[in-house]
Amino acid sequence: MAEPIATDPRRAVPPTDALLANPRLAEPQQRLGRALVRSAVRQAQQLVRTGALDPAEVVDAVLRSLPGQATSLTPVINATGVVLHTNLGRAPLSAAARDALVAAAGYVDVEFDLETGARARRGRGTLQALRDALPDAGDVFVVNNGAAALLLATTVLSQGKRVIWSRGEMVEIGDGFRLPDLVESTGALIREVGTTNRTTLDDYRSALRGDAGCILKVHPSNFRVSGFSASVPVRELAGLGVPVVVDVGSGLLRPDPLLPGELDITTALRDGADLVTASGDKLLGGPQAGIIAGSAELVTRLRRHPMARALRVDKLTLAALEATLIGPRPPAATALAADVETLRDRCAAIAAALGAIAEVTPSDGAAGGGSAPELPLPGWAVSLPERFAAQLRTHRPPVVGRVERGVCLLDLRCVPSEQDTTIIEAVRACT
Numbered sequence: 001m002a003e004p005i006a007t008d009p010r011r012a013v014p015p016t017d018a019l020l021a022n023p024r025l026a027e028p029q030q031r032l033g034r035a036l037v038r039s040a041v042r043q044a045q046q047l048v049r050t051g052a053l054d055p056a057e058v059v060d061a062v063l064r065s066l067p068g069q070a071t072s073l074t075p076v077i078n079a080t081g082v083v084l085h086t087n088l089g090r091a092p093l094s095a096a097a098r099d100a101l102v103a104a105a106g107y108v109d110v111e112f113d114l115e116t117g118a119r120a121r122r123g124r125g126t127l128q129a130l131r132d133a134l135p136d137a138g139d140v141f142v143v144n145n146g147a148a149a150l151l152l153a154t155t156v157l158s159q160g161k162r163v164i165w166s167r168g169e170m171v172e173i174g175d176g177f178r179l180p181d182l183v184e185s186t187g188a189l190i191r192e193v194g195t196t197n198r199t200t201l202d203d204y205r206s207a208l209r210g211d212a213g214c215i216l217k218v219h220p221s222n223f224r225v226s227g228f229s230a231s232v233p234v235r236e237l238a239g240l241g242v243p244v245v246v247d248v249g250s251g252l253l254r255p256d257p258l259l260p261g262e263l264d265i266t267t268a269l270r271d272g273a274d275l276v277t278a279s280g281d282k283l284l285g286g287p288q289a290g291i292i293a294g295s296a297e298l299v300t301r302l303r304r305h306p307m308a309r310a311l312r313v314d315k316l317t318l319a320a321l322e323a324t325l326i327g328p329r330p331p332a333a334t335a336l337a338a339d340v341e342t343l344r345d346r347c348a349a350i351a352a353a354l355g356a357i358a359e360v361t362p363s364d365g366a367a368g369g370g371s372a373p374e375l376p377l378p379g380w381a382v383s384l385p386e387r388f389a390a391q392l393r394t395h396r397p398p399v400v401g402r403v404e405r406g407v408c409l410l411d412l413r414c415v416p417s418e419q420d421t422t423i424i425e426a427v428r429a430c431t
C-alpha cells in the first residue's frame, strides 16, 4: 500500500496558526497588520492544496505576495505617455510634496499657533503660499476638488437664482460627470444662452434681466469648438454688473508657452473674473484639491458658508499643496516639458537591452486630465508585441503601457529615468 499522507497535498498544508507564529512572518504582521498576512497565508495554503506550491515554500510565497504597504492601491509605472491620467491618479506628487504629506500625517499644528498656544486659522501656510502664487487674487480658498469649488461658488452666488451659462460651455468632464447636473444640484437655475457653436455678448445681456446670480464661464478643457463659432471673452462679461465665475479646470497658475490655448488662473483674474475655480491635481501638479481665487469679499462669503465645512480639505492635502506651490517643479510639469532627444536615447538603451522583441518608435503623448485637448506631445516609445501589455500590467511593479495599432507602446515621457532598469527587468520577466 502506498503511503497516502505524504502524497496527498491536503495533508501537507501547514496550519494557519503555525505559519502566523513563524518568526519570519512576525515583522510583516507588525508592519502590515495580522489580517493582511493571514489572507496571504490562506492564499498560499490554497496553492499547496492544488499542488501548485511546495509546502516547504509557503513562507517564502507569503513574503513574496505581501504588498509593500497596507493598502490595495498599488503604485504603477505610467508608460502611457498621458501625463495626467485620471485612472492612474492624475498628477504624481513631487518628492517635496510626499515628504510634506508624511510630516503632516501625525499630530501637526494645522489649527494651532505654537507661539501663543491659541487656536489658529486652518491651513494658513498653504493659503499664504497660494496668495503669493496668485498676486492678482484678492483672496484664495481651498476645497476638496474642482467640482467642490464650483459647487460652493454657485451655491453662494446663485442658490434660488439663475446661473447664466453659454450652451457651448455646458460640458461633460468625463465618466458621465456633467457640470450642469452639478450646478443644478445646488438649487440654482440654469439660464442657457446662445447656441452650441455661437454665443454673443447680446445673448448674455438679454439674459441678465431678473434674478441672475452669476455668469458662469467654463473653459472647454477637454474639447475644441472650431469653424463657425463665437464666444465672449471674460473681459467683456466683466462689465455686465453680475459676478463672473470662471471655471478654468486645469489649475495652471500663469500662461504656459508649452500649452497655448490653455486658460490660466492669473489671466482669468486680470480679465476681470470675480471668482476663478480650478483643480489642484491637473496642470498645477499637486494633490486633489479645488482652488478658489477672486475678490476678497466673495471669497469670504464662500469661506463662511456652512457648505464650506463639508468641502474642507484635510491636513495631508494642505501639506502637499503647499509643498507643490513653494517647492521644486512637480513631476507633471517635468513630464510635459520632457526633452524629445533624451526620450529617444532612453528608448534606444532599453530596446538594446531587450534585443529583438523591442523597437524604438515615435509616440505622441498627451497632457490628459481634460487639459490641452488635441495638443500632441511628440516623444518616443519602446514598442513590444501586444501580448506584453497585459503581462506588464500584472507584473510587480505594474507597468502600464498603451496598446495602439496592435503593439504595446511603452512611452517614457512620464517614467522617471531611474525606473528604466525596472522596465527592462519587468519586460524580461514577462518574456
Ligand SMILES: *Cc1c(COP(=O)(O)O)cnc(C)c1O
Pocket (backbone or CB within 6 Å): 145, 146, 147, 148, 173, 218, 219, 220, 221, 222, 247, 248, 249, 250, 278, 279, 280, 289, 290, 369, 370
Ligand atoms: C476637471 C474639471 C473639473 C472638475 O475638477 P475635479 O478636480 O476633477 O473635481 C471642473 N471643470 C473643468 C473645466 C475641469 O476641467
